[in-house]
Amino acid sequence: MNFRRLASTVLLATLLSTGAGVVVADTEKVFDDPPPPRLEELLRKPELIARGDAIWKEQCTHCHGSKAYPGKAPKLAPRRYTPEFVWDRVHNGFRGMPPWKEVYSEEDIVAVVAYVLSDEFWP
Ligand code: HEC
Numbered sequence: 001m002n003f004r005r006l007a008s009t010v011l012l013a014t015l016l017s018t019g020a021g022v023v024v025a026d027t028e029k030v031f032d033d034p035p036p037p038r039l040e041e042l043l044r045k046p047e048l049i050a051r052g053d054a055i056w057k058e059q060c061t062h063c064h065g066s067k068a069y070p071g072k073a074p075k076l077a078p079r080r081y082t083p084e085f086v087w088d089r090v091h092n093g094f095r096g097m098p099p100w101k102e103v104y105s106e107e108d109i110v111a112v113v114a115y116v117l118s119d120e121f122w123p
Contacts, residue, residue, distance in 0.1 A: 035087040036106055043083055043114040048107070052115025055108060059100075066123050073097070078117050086113045 042048060063073040073096065078086075091109050093099030100109060115121060 032088070032092040033101065035084050035091075036110065039083050039087065039110065039113070042110050043117060045114065048111040048114040049118045049120055050115075051108065052111035052113070052118075053120060055104070055112050056115055056121075059103075060112075061123070064123055076116060076121075076123060078121055081117065083113055083117060086116050 036042070062068055064076055066075075087109065088094075089097055090112050091099065091101045100112075104112075
């Protein structure tokens, strides 16, 4: 790979990883457990989005859903999130948000992240 090609690859990778122009929630923390590699790629898989949808309806809507008791949990704002942030909150938990790493496999948690960040997401 020549230098020019390398430079444009690095630039592209940077743009992708910063979500180019999207305002991002505060993710400046060290993750308890890091997300799996190639997370972004997995998020586009329709079968994972569908699995995440089912998990969301079963486990998340009673706190986060539009019919949940107001104030119980914040209304999610997926456009502000990076995949790593959603992974971290769901996998590791945070304050009132329960961790799911003992409940679901890594792939199931990726599925939830995929659903929350997909166009299909409907709280
Ligand atoms: C027992 C109620 C409860 C359940 C069930 C629950 N959450 Fe949460 N969740 C919370 C609370 C409370 C917070 C806010 C934590 C904080 O920032 O103090 C939160 C925060 C989050 C955040 C970060 C939101 C932000 O803007 O900071 C995400 C993402 C999230 N939850 C996703 C999920 C998903 C996906 C599920 C289902 C697997 C789920 N939650 C299930 C209560 C819940």
